[in-house]
Amino acid sequence: MTAVAPEFALNHMCAPGLSVSEFFDLARALGVSGVEIRNDLAGNAIADGTPPAASARAAGERGLRILSINALQRFNDWNAAREEEARALIAYARDCGAEALVLVPTNDGSGRANGERQANLRIALKGLRPILEQAGILGLVEPLGFETCSLRLKSEAVEAIEALDMKGTFRVVHDTFHHCLAGEASLYPQHTGLVHISGVTEAAMGIAEMRDAHRVLVDEQDRLDNIGQIAALLEAGYCGPLSFEPFSETVHRLPDIGSALARSMAYITERSRRHAA
Structure with missing residues (x-):
């Protein structure tokens, strides 16, 4: 099997203390091609x-794609x-040259009933479609x-x-953290427009206890099987960017986020190649 080299991107959550220009400088220094605002x-x-x-000007000067505005x-x-x-938000995305708008669902316990949540999703997609298009x-x-x-x-x-019949307007985000928490086996690479990556390393924590504050950079202590998820997506045909999205303050306080990234x-990259070998 031929290994597919991952393509990386940066979500501004990697370094929320940096200005847009400083964040774009970080992305350029790391050689990534895409950013999320x-x-x-x-x-x-x-x-x-x-x-x-x-x-738009700052991204263009650095040769960067603005992958998304994150989020509605x-x-x-x-x-x-x-x-x-x-x-x-869609007007802002259009005017800054962003390619997409991330859409985040309600997360307060409401709208979860079977039937209700599916209906609400369809109503929203129908409402958003003409504005996005x-x-x-x-x-x-x-x-x-x-x-x-x-x-x-x-x-x-x-x-x-x-x-x-909205495949031309909508894709899904595969977030490695949320994929693990949801316990979902299917990947849907052909429907995936972006992948968010982050790891969790705290050994004593149960999966259901994990929250955004625990999300760090992916390393050998990762408990979410980022490498397995990424390898499976690449092998199944996903060829888009993997965007780093760590929410942990321990990452945000790093004195050299560039080296850590x-x-x-x-x-x-090394583990993905090894996995595909």
């Missing part, structure tokens, strides 16, 4: 009022306020593995996208 970093990125044209929260609780928020932006549905989430499984997202990239 977030709208939930107080005093930074979109939240600080950075014009989309400024982000509670997208499957579709209402007038959500539509207004979606229109603003007019802007030429892809919608990336990201199921969350938490038990409180209203959309835990990629299978339900894929089923809805196919049933509504480079080590994780080297580890993932």
Whole structure:
């Protein structure tokens, strides 16, 4: 079997204290081709009022693709306020040259009933489709593995996208952390538009106890089987980027995040090749 070399990208959550330009400099220094901008970093990125044209210019000067704006929260609780928020984020994505908008479901225990959650998902997809298509932006549905989430499984997202014939407008995000928490076996590489990667290394913690704050860079102590997930996705035909998305403060406080990311990239690349050999 021929090994497929992973393609890496950076989510701004890798270094939320860096400005957009500094974050893009980090990406360029590491040789990655894609970045994700977030709208939930107080005093930074979109939240600080950075014009989309400024982000587009900064990315272009460094030869970077802006893969996504991350994210429209509670997208499957579709209402007038959500539509207004979606229109603003999609316009920002269009104007900064981003390729996609990440769509995050409600995660507060509401909307989880069988039948209700599937119906809410379809309502949201139907509402988002014309706005995304007019802007030429892809919608990336990201199921969350938490038990409180209203959309835990990629299978339900894929089923809805196919049933509504919206494969040209929507893809799913395969998040290695959430895939592990959800306990879902199927990967859906042909429906995957982006992969988020992070590891958890705390040995005594149960899977159901894991939270965003535990998400670190992937290394040999990882408990989520990132290497197995990544290898399986690549072998099944996924050829898009693997975007680092560590939420842990231990990562954010590292004095040299660039070196830490480079080590994780080297580890993932070497182990993925070994896995495919």
